[in-house]
Amino acid sequence: MNRMAVLSLVALLGACNAASGAETPDGAENYERNCAGCHNPGPGHPGTMLLEQLERPVPPLIGRQDLELDYMHLVVRNGLIEMPPFRPTELDDAQIKDIYEYIMKAKPPVPAPAIPVKKAP
Numbered sequence: 001m002n003r004m005a006v007l008s009l010v011a012l013l014g015a016c017n018a019a020s021g022a023e024t025p026d027g028a029e030n031y032e033r034n035c036a037g038c039h040n041p042g043p044g045h046p047g048t049m050l051l052e053q054l055e056r057p058v059p060p061l062i063g064r065q066d067l068e069l070d071y072m073h074l075v076v077r078n079g080l081i082e083m084p085p086f087r088p089t090e091l092d093d094a095q096i097k098d099i100y101e102y103i104m105k106a107k108p109p110v111p112a113p114a115i116p117v118k119k120a121p
């Protein structure tokens with residue numbers, strides 16, 4: 001391999017590294033990774049189902065306007081009955097705040113129907 005090829009390979013590897021290092025997940029992505037599985041709308045989400053039983057006006061987290069950051073932080077760090085706690089190494093305080101800000105401003109996803117609706121031909 002000639003010198004130019006080696007040099008450009010090294011430069012390319014450097015670029016890949018810098019690109020992946022710069023990608024820290026934002027609030028939306030951390031919500032998707034850590035909360036959506038239990039808290040998105042629709043059946044099959046235990047968080048949403050239990051909060052429905054507790055008669056929260058908006059059972060999915062997204063779309064709620066009554067949550068306070070301190071309360072959400074407490075629940076995420078300590079867990080709540082059926083909900084597992086998250087360690088600071090899993091989500092640090094700043095990431096919890098980013099998730100909170102995402103929840104407060106995001107539009108709720110449309111719940112997927114349990115049985116897909118067939119359109120008339």
Ligand code: HEC
Nearest residue numbers: 034035038046047050051056072075076080081082083084
């Ligand atoms: C394994 C499922 C699960 C995951 C993952 C999960 N939760 Fe929960 N969460 C629940 C359940 C279930 C409840 C209802 C508490 C109960 O009665 O058990 C709940 C309750 C809550 C509440 C209390 C809401 C209220 O009205 O009192 C908040 C806030 C909350 N979760 C935030 C989060 C956030 C933020 C994440 C992601 C970082 C998350 N949860 C991840 C299952 C989960």
